[in-house]
Amino acid sequence: MAVFSRGFGGRTRESSPDLPPGQFLTEDFPVLSAGPTPRIDTAEWSFSIRTETGAQHAWNWDEFRALPSELVSTDIHCVTRWSKLGTSWRGVSLDTLFEEVESSYDYVMAHSYGGYTTNLPLEDLLDGKAWIAYEFDGEDLDPEHGGPARLLVPHLYFWKSAKWVRGLVMMKDDEPGFWEQNGYHTYGDPWQEQRYW
Amino acid sequence: MSSHVDGNALAGPFSEVFRTDMTTAVCCCGGCGDTTTLATEMVYGTDALAHGSIVRCRSCDDVLITLVETPDRLVVRFPGIATLSVDRDTPPA
Amino acid sequence: MTDWKVGTVTDTRTETPTGRSITISVDGWPGNLAGQHLDLRLTAPDGYQAVRSYSIASVGDATSVQLAVDRFPTGEVSPYLVDEVLPGDQLEVKGPLGRWFVWTPEDTRPIQLIAGGSGIVPLIAMARAHAMAGSTTPFRLLYSVRTPEDRFFADDLAALESETFHVDYVYTRSTPADWPTPPGRVTREVIEAVTIPASDSPGVFVCGPTGFVEAVARSLVDLGHQPQSVKTERFGG
Ligand SMILES: Cc1cc2nc3c(=O)[nH]c(=O)nc-3n(C[C@H](O)[C@H](O)[C@H](O)COP(=O)(O)OP(=O)(O)OC[C@H]3O[C@@H](n4cnc5c(N)ncnc54)[C@H](O)[C@@H]3O)c2cc1C
Numbered sequence: 001m002a003v004f005s006r007g008f009g010g011r012t013r014e015s016s017p018d019l020p021p022g023q024f025l026t027e028d029f030p031v032l033s034a035g036p037t038p039r040i041d042t043a044e045w046s047f048s049i050r051t052e053t054g055a056q057h058a059w060n061w062d063e064f065r066a067l068p069s070e071l072v073s074t075d076i077h078c079v080t081r082w083s084k085l086g087t088s089w090r091g092v093s094l095d096t097l098f099e100e101v102e103s104s105y106d107y108v109m110a111h112s113y114g115g116y117t118t119n120l121p122l123e124d125l126l127d128g129k130a131w132i133a134y135e136f137d138g139e140d141l142d143p144e145h146g147g148p149a150r151l152l153v154p155h156l157y158f159w160k161s162a163k164w165v166r167g168l169v170m171m172k173d174d175e176p177g178f179w180e181q182n183g184y185h186t187y188g189d190p191w192q193e194q195r196y197w
Numbered sequence: 198m199s200s201h202v203d204g205n206a207l208a209g210p211f212s213e214v215f216r217t218d219m220t221t222a223v224c225c226c227g228g229c230g231d232t233t234t235l236a237t238e239m240v241y242g243t244d245a246l247a248h249g250s251i252v253r254c255r256s257c258d259d260v261l262i263t264l265v266e267t268p269d270r271l272v273v274r275f276p277g278i279a280t281l282s283v284d285r286d287t288p289p290a
Numbered sequence: 291m292t293d294w295k296v297g298t299v300t301d302t303r304t305e306t307p308t309g310r311s312i313t314i315s316v317d318g319w320p321g322n323l324a325g326q327h328l329d330l331r332l333t334a335p336d337g338y339q340a341v342r343s344y345s346i347a348s349v350g351d352a353t354s355v356q357l358a359v360d361r362f363p364t365g366e367v368s369p370y371l372v373d374e375v376l377p378g379d380q381l382e383v384k385g386p387l388g389r390w391f392v393w394t395p396e397d398t399r400p401i402q403l404i405a406g407g408s409g410i411v412p413l414i415a416m417a418r419a420h421a422m423a424g425s426t427t428p429f430r431l432l433y434s435v436r437t438p439e440d441r442f443f444a445d446d447l448a449a450l451e452s453e454t455f456h457v458d459y460v461y462t463r464s465t466p467a468d469w470p471t472p473p474g475r476v477t478r479e480v481i482e483a484v485t486i487p488a489s490d491s492p493g494v495f496v497c498g499p500t501g502f503v504e505a506v507a508r509s510l511v512d513l514g515h516q517p518q519s520v521k522t523e524r525f526g527g
């Protein structure tokens with residue numbers, strides 16, 4: 001049994017009905033660090049989707065930015081317990097990027113510059129649920145927050161919204177990504193509090 | 198905080214898993230072959246806001262070890278370590 | 291395996307405008323080497339826990355430990371330790387931890403200590419161990435702080451100075467009135483001027499905020515110190 005520390009409350013952890021269980025509100029945008037921040041020049045940047053046939057759909061920065069974009073206003077929930085409400089992003093819908101992609105596989109591994117990976121079911125990326133975001137609050141996305149572009153899948157815990165994303169690879173089975181191999185839940189629904197294995 | 202600390206900082210969590218002090222263990226990076234004491238590798242994500250601690254090779258940045266503390270488990274992976282050796286005379290952690 | 295032990299705060303002392311030292315009596319504390327740290331765990335009434343590492347300023351067989359903590363204004367644990375904790379309060383500690391960043395009297399090389407801010411904590415433990423052991427190997431400390439008020443353990447360090455232990459201060463924002471040099475950082479030139487030269491093959495211990503430690507370690511290697519004789523303890527930040 002732990003000893004309680006008199007007067008210690010931790011960082012304010014007020015819950016609110018808008019918030020998934022166990023989350024608290026934050027006004028700022030905490031930066032979680034897992035390594036040196038990759039700095040990717042948009043001249044070098046590319047994004048691709050690869051399928052089981054080896055077919056590769058790729059966009060360089062200019063091609064990517066020429067695609068229709070959407071303004072997204074959404075709440076985000078980090079598994080480390082902070083939530084931020086009403087964040088505003090601009091990005092390209094995954095529906096747009098998947099338009100020409102033919103695959104019979106149901107799962108996706110997202111790969112990032114810097115080596116990070118995270119796994120998602122394809123259906124969670126389609127039908128207006130996910131974007132490749134390149135603006136936050138009307139500004140270019142900071143490298144600290146995943147710029148030039150990151151995945152944005154706001155209905156799942158935010159580690160699924162891979163920073164510095166560079167590509168998606170279709171998978172037959174749901175194989176675990178970086179944090180998912182390390183104790184984090186394979187799906188990560190904040191409303192079900194799917195934090196860990 | 199977003200910057201890294203030294204391998205030293207993981208002495209506590211490692212003591213839950215290993216019998217001796219692991220920070221003085223010598224580890225060889227599977228990526229680049231750099232060999233050094235674990236205490237001198239770089240550790241990211243030891244603050245409250247991190248998902249878990251990540252030990253990276255001091256010379257090539259590859260992920261050597263990850264350590265996640267969930268309420269029920271301590272999950273340790275060694276994705277990038279080729280060899281880990283401990284001096285048998287190291288006292289218990 | 292090292293277990294969590296219950297500690298009771300027995301004393302607190304204001305050290306700087308943003309930091310203080312705390313003495314904690316720990317049942318079953320086995321004593322510690324100079325340079326080791328402990329993990330400290332706080333538990334809120336709702337069961338929420340926070341764990342942080344703190345170096346130990348004290349050394350030897352005593353069953354109490356002295357820590358010193360600098361406040362990170364937006365931090366979770368350090369403001370509690372600097373502003374809230376009172377004698378009689380209980381908290382949990384695990385340790386002593388780490389056998390790498392330590393000095394023991396068997397080490398007879400000359401020793402250069404370099405501290406930034408609260409990075410003095412494990413290094414004063416080494417200076418204390420040096421004095422306690424009556425070691426005659428030369429010890430030198432370079433201590434970088436923003437202003438004279440920001441020195442942790444100023445009186446203790448003054449009392450420790452001896453034939454074989456010398457302290458040099460570097461002020462980065464403002465200096466005492468009669469100070470010979472303007473405020474400035476611990477540059478390679480400063481290190482060259484007031485530390486044991488590489489040609490004497492000293493052991494070097496560097497501790498403080500990560501940026502400080504990196505800059506100092508780089509300068510030391512530039513000045514010809516062997517990377518393996520420079521040990522570092524980064525506090526983050
Ligand atoms: C081996 C070792 C020994 C150490 N020894 C000492 C010592 O002797 N003395 C000492 O003072 N320190 C020491 N430290 C540092 C100490 O462990 C803590 O990191 C330090 O006290 C800060 O903890 P905190 O809980 O106050 O800050 P944290 O809550 O961990 O915050 C750290 C940083 O993250 C930022 N941050 C946190 N939460 C948010 C948020 N929601 N939004 C935006 N930013 C946020 C804070 O602004 C701050 O900059 C040591 C560290 C190590 C690794």
Ligand SMILES: [Zn+2]
Nearest residue numbers: 226229254257
């Ligand atoms: Zn390597």
